[in-house]
Amino acid sequence: MTEALFYTKLSENRTNCLLCPHNCIVDEGKRGVCGVRINRGGILYSEVYGRPVSLNTDPIEKKPLYHFYPGHQVLSLGTLGCTLKCSFCQNAEISQASGEDQGFGVKKSLQEIIVLALEKQKNIGLAYTYNEPVVFYEYMTYLAAEVHRNGMKNIMVSNGFINPEPLAKLIPLIDAFNIDLKSFEDNFYKKHSKSRLAPVLETIRTLSGSGKHLELTFLVIPGMNDSIDIFDKMTDWILEETGRKTPLHISRYFPHYKMNLPPTPIKTLEGFYHHAKEKLDFVYLGNIPESIGMDTYCPACKSLLLKRNGYYTMREGLDESGSCTTCHEKVINYMTI
Numbered sequence: 001m002t003e004a005l006f007y008t009k010l011s012e013n014r015t016n017c018l019l020c021p022h023n024c025i026v027d028e029g030k031r032g033v034c035g036v037r038i039n040r041g042g043i044l045y046s047e048v049y050g051r052p053v054s055l056n057t058d059p060i061e062k063k064p065l066y067h068f069y070p071g072h073q074v075l076s077l078g079t080l081g082c083t084l085k086c087s088f089c090q091n092a093e094i095s096q097a098s099g100e101d102q103g104f105g106v107k108k109s110l111q112e113i114i115v116l117a118l119e120k121q122k123n124i125g126l127a128y129t130y131n132e133p134v135v136f137y138e139y140m141t142y143l144a145a146e147v148h149r150n151g152m153k154n155i156m157v158s159n160g161f162i163n164p165e166p167l168a169k170l171i172p173l174i175d176a177f178n179i180d181l182k183s184f185e186d187n188f189y190k191k192h193s194k195s196r197l198a199p200v201l202e203t204i205r206t207l208s209g210s211g212k213h214l215e216l217t218f219l220v221i222p223g224m225n226d227s228i229d230i231f232d233k234m235t236d237w238i239l240e241e242t243g244r245k246t247p248l249h250i251s252r253y254f255p256h257y258k259m260n261l262p263p264t265p266i267k268t269l270e271g272f273y274h275h276a277k278e279k280l281d282f283v284y285l286g287n288i289p290e291s292i293g294m295d296t297y298c299p300a301c302k303s304l305l306l307k308r309n310g311y312y313t314m315r316e317g318l319d320e321s322g323s324c325t326t327c328h329e330k331v332i333n334y335m336t337i
């Protein structure tokens, strides 16, 4: 355990956590909504500091990031806990699990993780992913500083539910973000994730303005967030706030956790793909085998640039600097590390 950042002490040994927009008042001996920040004797602690439960080397395309060092690997790490309570969570075994049920994971010091990251082939750095990295903010930020000191990159895959001050302190440490946009309706966030839409939009707006690499993911759940009209509003907003070059991953839902609806029909995903492509240059379909929306094309001359087979990426009409070999349009800003 380590003392938490971003909290204040209240009377009677209570604490007020200010890390995410839940702003939990945590009584002595209790935990916040995320389940991994506990008040002991009037001090708030992170129980998942140095305690990863998942640690794997993944293709960067699995995060998903398609425009950030394509074809590379990234050591990926997650702990227990999440700030959201999504009934459809695709990673509930860890995100919704309590440390009291299964322990908080194996102890891994900052140095042990850095040594692992350095010895992996084609590894560009460290990704904070699997569960919501905001809940292990202290571990993530101390690790991220070490990763930078060793000349590697940091990636954060997040639901975007974080307060502005901790976000501002995090941005200089992270090189690329993938943020989930679960719906464009506040009611959806309230009902199915026990949270709110506005802070997530604010995070995306801030990240876009920061100049850091940003990709977005939208998980389509049949009957819950598959209204094409609302999706059109979402893509209008993306176009206006983050620009047409922001890669959007439209992902297929599979039944998990408390949700047993059937998987999203491929036709629905393809319909969303065509709608989004009218406004955005880079739209991809995820969690499906073969379909449209796998490869990257030049938005200027339409040449094939990157061909993907699962998580395997082949460079076609793209040069080493990330420009189209046909028309020289700059498409990928981050190529060889």
Ligand code: SF4
Pocket (backbone or CB within 6 Å): 017, 018, 019, 020, 021, 022, 023, 024, 031, 032, 033, 034, 035, 037, 082, 083, 134, 135
């Ligand atoms: S990080 Fe956890 S304890 Fe802190 S406000 Fe968010 S849910 Fe509550």
